[in-house]
Amino acid sequence: MTKPQRPTVARFLAKFSFVLILAICGIFFYVFGPVDAKNGALQDFEIKKGESVTTIASNLKSAGLIRSVQYFRLLVRFNKLTLQAGSFKVSRAAPPNQVALILTQGKAVDKKITIPEGYRLEQIAETAGLPVKDFLVAAKGMEGQLFPDTYFVKEGITATELVKIMHDNFLKKVGTIDKNTLILASLIERETRGDAEKPVVAGILNKRMEAGWALELDATVQYFLGKSGNWWPNTTLLDRKLKSPYNTYLNQGLPPGPICNPGLSSIKAAQNPESSPYWFYLHDRSGVIRYGATLADHNQNIAKYIR
Secondary structure, rough: OOOOOOOHHHHHHHHHHHHHHHHHHHHHHHHOOOOOOOOOOEEEEOOOOOOOHHHHHHHHOOOEEOOOHHHHHHHHHHHOOOOEEEEEEEEEEOHHHHHHOOOOOOOOOEEEOOOOOOOOOOHHHHHHHOOOHHHHHHHOOOOOOOOOOOEEEEOOOOOOHHHHHHHHHHHHHOEEEEEEHHHHHHHHHHHHHHHHHHHHHHHHHHHHHOOOOOOOHHHHHHHOOEEEEEOOOOOOOOOHHHHOOOOOOOOOOOOOOOOEEEEHHHHHHOOOOOOOOOEEEEEEOOOOEEEEEOOOHHHHHHHHHHH
């Protein structure tokens, strides 16, 4: 006697329903869930004034912050959300609805300011769009203590407010540092063009001071000659004879204060100088540093790489 079999159609429908449920669940979690639930790191995202929701959604997807442009557009439209222009911190661990809320709840920062390593106070003021005179008053005595970094600040920030933010960042990332080390770090920042050479140059400068030599650094002459439009001018032999406490051709030892705001690598180099047989250095036309153990070596480098 043949055993009764379940209808083929019913079996097919049962399998199909199961697969369909799995597919729906997969689509649901893919579209509605975060891009990477385990990655809580914040990344910068910027919305420019006048950008459409479609453009914003496309940029979010390109940045790896959402998966579906269409769903994000529907989410914004259905919830009648208004996305704000500005700079935001967004995590890939945030689901699309949370991303949308971050972009609408007044968490935007209106202005992004990037201050490179080696800028002097006047350059920071100009980069931030602040009056130089106001900034110099607010930052009096703080050359070298405003940490170069990218800052997200409110529109209309004052000189005093920006100085405090940058100095607080300096205290957080650098901590306590003695004046001479900070001055040396500022010299290293302006005299070098790569992290690898910084500790070597630090060692050379320390060795010169210990031997009672004048440091003879163009960067210090540039500092007191600098003017708006050219804060670090090329120097001449006559410039090196000009009287100034910052002229390290005429005065032995360190200048009276930092000549710029150094980055962390220059500060670490000043704190941990590297011993070497060298007393001289220069950069050739390609920016490659050339060391010399003797004055004869240095003069040979000048003839070979500069003239």
